[in-house]
Amino acid sequence: MNFVAFERPKQGTGASRRLRNSGKTPGIVYGGGAEPQLIEIDHNALWHALKKEAFHSSVLDMDVAGTVSKVLLRDVQYHPYKQLVLHIDFQRVDAKTKLHMKVPLHYSGEEESPAVKTDHCLVTHVVTELDVSCMPSDLPEFIAVDLGGLKKGVSLHLKDVKLPKGVSAVIKGGQNNPVLVSVANPIVEAAPVEAAAAPAAPAKGKGKK
Numbered sequence: 001m002n003f004v005a006f007e008r009p010k011q012g013t014g015a016s017r018r019l020r021n022s023g024k025t026p027g028i029v030y031g032g033g034a035e036p037q038l039i040e041i042d043h044n045a046l047w048h049a050l051k052k053e054a055f056h057s058s059v060l061d062m063d064v065a066g067t068v069s070k071v072l073l074r075d076v077q078y079h080p081y082k083q084l085v086l087h088i089d090f091q092r093v094d095a096k097t098k099l100h101m102k103v104p105l106h107y108s109g110e111e112e113s114p115a116v117k118t119d120h121c122l123v124t125h126v127v128t129e130l131d132v133s134c135m136p137s138d139l140p141e142f143i144a145v146d147l148g149g150l151k152k153g154v155s156l157h158l159k160d161v162k163l164p165k166g167v168s169a170v171i172k173g174g175q176n177n178p179v180l181v182s183v184a185n186p187i188v189e190a191a192p193v194e195a196a197a198a199p200a201a202p203a204k205g206k207g208k209k
Helices: 013-021 043-050 053-057 114-118
Strands: 002-007 024-030 037-042 060-064 067-078 085-092 099-108 122-125 129-134 143-146 179-184
Touching: 002 043, 013 024, 024 043, 037 043, 037 060, 043 053, 043 085, 053 099
Parallel strands: 002 060, 024 085, 099 143
Antiparallel strands: 002 037, 024 037, 060 067, 067 085, 099 129, 122 179
16 A cells, blocks of 8 residues: 655644645654654545554655555544644664554455354454464555354364465463453343242131031
8 A cells, every 4th residue: 555745844733734734734654764753644645544443553665756665554642632643753664674464354244154143143343353463574564364163162262364475363361261252151041030929818707606
């Protein structure tokens, strides 16, 4: 995925405000053994690009004055209530150095799995993106996970998923094999218990004459 940026000569709060008022977003590109570079991007084009999943999770081609560089999106600052991007950060990519990135997980097939179709279990996507480490050329836009084999009472763990070639998961928090998808038995509502019939009142005996 590619986008066009322009060199930004001025910096500072006043310059950034004027830039936003003109319909552009200030940004910076850093890393890769080069000096940080100030850039500006057309706000409308950037706003639409940010709605695309690939813009957040893949290596991007940034064109500045005819020179194309490989970069990753690293940070976006939004206005608290306006549809406005205040600032954006990119990191240069070194083709010979492994990178660390969050990649979305795309689940499919759960509706046809025995757990759902036969046993009517409740399926929860516990993890929707995965921290991975890989070379830039091996970075996937997403990782497809087939849930067609889900069974009642058996959750899907990280080790159950085959990662793309050259991609390894980065595990945090001491969990070697975290749960990605949980499978819970359906909630069965108990039938209401009918109130026991009140015992009949004893018949009154005939009094003595």
